[in-house]
Amino acid sequence: MSLSNEVARRRTFAIISHPDAGKTTLTEKLLLFAGAIQIAGSVKARKASRHASSDWMEIEKQRGISVASSVMQVEYRDTVINLLDTPGHQDFSEDTYRVLTAVDAALMVIDAANGIEPQTIRLLQVCRARNTPIITFVNKMDREVREPLDLLAEIESHIGMDAVPFSWPVGMGKSFGGVFDIRRDRMRVFRPGSDRIAQKDEDVIDGIDNPEIAQRFNTAWSQAKDEIELISSASQPFDKAAFLDARQTPVFFGSAINNFGVHEILDALVDLAPSPGPRHALEREVIPDEAKFSGVVFKVQANMDPAHRDRVAFVRVCSGRFERGMRLKVSRTGKETRPNNVVSFLSQRRELLEEAFAGDIIGIPNHGVLHLGDVLTEGETLTFTGLPFFAPELFQAVEVADPLRTKQLRIGLTQLGEEGAIQVFKPVAGGALLLGAVGQLQFEVVAHRLKSEYGVAARMMSTRYSLARWITADDPKDLKKFMDANAQNIAYDVVDAPAFLSGSSAQLRVAQELYPKVQFHALREHGGQVFKTRVGDSAFA
Structure with a gap:
């Protein structure tokens, strides 16, 4: 496969939210539905033997919170997805800000009971400053929450973008029956199940006028259908160019803990999120499919493997193709390095990496040689700013x-x-x-x-x-x-x-x-x- 084709099939995004909006749970479900894991970790049962794949520190497992960003790479529909889970707590906002410099899009998770919260607003401001495209997921529709129309209006007023619903909830709380896929004109009915994907095919009912939906969901469907018709006539049509320019955000509703709406998010990431684009260095603009490799260290993590007391530099590949053992220059020091034990991630689980392309996140274990912001190239001196x-x-x-x-x-x-x-x-x-x-x-x-x-x-x-x-x-x-x-x-x-x-x-x-x-x-x-x-x-x- 050509370099351009490899770059085109990359999607690199961060998940952002206020604490307790369900961000880490959604991360687990995206991995589950993409086939990367077979059973989702529990982020609620703090004393359970299972924990979220993205929460690998001991303190994260004890408290049930994310205190450090983590990286996971999965493949779905022949697309390589680089997913970065970020801390929601404002005390760790610096880590999140630096992660946002390494992604091409963001997935914003909103608690349907609380709407837009302060930490979410701060993170959105960072995304807006960088013109980062945002996909929105309104979570926890299986609970008694705020009305979807109110949430839609709040999203628009706070983030300054047109909110374009791609799915719509049918009911909420105990009456929540699933989501209606507006663009595909079908309702997807989900069975609750927080750990595994159902073995049977999911229940899908085609057509907004299909009497089976009204028969099965009664009043909840009647209200949802009226709202769908209202927003379809009143809201702006989706414009992919406006989305990529951070002027529109597609909105999805669901319940991550019960697997509602996860498939739609995965498909949206593949269909809508941008592949890697040019990145600006002080010296010039770097094009992702140019022949020469370049990458920037956006995160350094100590002791991911406590047995070895290592430090792993997380590198966003900005251009070209990385090959294990290739000669690279550290722009800050001018020194040469030949990393042979480079890894890809599923949180703290690592796999030895032979090659990577623009958009990928690779880990280079080292002993203090690489610092935050260091740029690696095949010889050229480049300086990326913004960390x-x-x-x-x-x-x-x-x-x-x-x-x-x-x-x-x-x-x-x-x-x-x-x-x-x-x-x-x-x-x-x-x-x-x-x-x-x-x-x-x-x-x-x-x-x-x-x-x-x-x-x-x-x-x-x-x-x-x-x-x-x-x-x-x-x-x-x-x-x-x-x-x-x-x-x-x-x-x-x-x-x-x-x-x-x-x-x-x-x-x-x-x-x-x-x-x-x-x-x-x-x-x-x-x-x-x-x-x-x-x-x-x-x-x-």
Whole structure:
């Protein structure tokens, strides 16, 4: 098969939602219906022996939540689907933002009882800023939920897109009978079953005027039929160009836990979601089916295999064909690497990979050679931007309970900082390492992972800091002068980028007024690339 054909059959998307909307459950069902797994993991029974395939960390299994994004590749209808499950909790939004830079589309999951929720809005804003096409799935229709027409109006008002229903629920709660496929003019009747696909063929009734539907579903069908006729006449027709330009979103209704509507989502991903497109580097536009390989590291995960204490760099293939053992250049360092143990994923399960194409997500195990944002090429120097680190809003000092484990603490925090699980700062003036986060739960997860993955019992302590800004200056002398005068408030992060830590916004304003030649940044790009100067030796050497 030609390179262009291989690229054309790729679909790479992320699943996004507010916590508890059913995102991880839907992920399981997509894997189930695609034939990747035979039985879905339970995300509700926290003490059960089965867990969601995408929740592989011990803390995820204990709490029944996703705290790290995971990658799964499946094949369905001769299409290679790269599915990225993201954390729904806002405390892990940085991980989700970085994942969204690696996908070509997003699947938004909405709880039909709660509608659009705050975290969903934030993620949608990121998608809109990148013009990422969005497919919408309204979940939990097997419960007593809000009226579908109200949900449709809320979707349009919050995401600023025309919502075009592709399916429509027949009833809700105990009277929920299935979904009517508007475009195919048929109703699909599902039998409840949360773990397996029914062995018999699914019950399908053709035709909106088929009397069998009215006979079987009575009042629920009467209301659904009226609503279908209303939206068919009032809503905009589906325009694929508008969808790809993020101006329309196809909407599907269902119940992931009971397998309602999952098939329609899978088919929509194949039929509607875009194949990989061009990606913009600072140097030029990179075309997916060009001959030369290029890829960017959008995520680093430590200890996916605790027995080997490895670090896996997740690489989005941007162009060309990857072959195991090929010579690749790391643009940041100029060094050459020949990865031979590259893997594809079904969450933490790995398979040795021989080749991959634009749109695929590959994993390169390494020992700190690859960092977030690194670009791999066959020799050309390329720089892809857009992988954000946000200035933390919460700080805690961290010390090891057993002084003999100080080295393990430093190793663990360095690795967790490099993967973006937490931001780690080393004060210039000495003292305990500082952890910066956007949410309190990040501290809890890091403490748990330090104990379970690195054997380190860490003590977390409050600090006087409440905000941070990375600092740069056009003239290195101006930056050094500022850092010398404010040494008690200066720290380096894991990529040696200097930051000014402040106890209040008033203190930050004073510093900005006194040192107008210093720039204060609330966001930095990966690898410290936004910084024009660096001062001092490596903080974490």
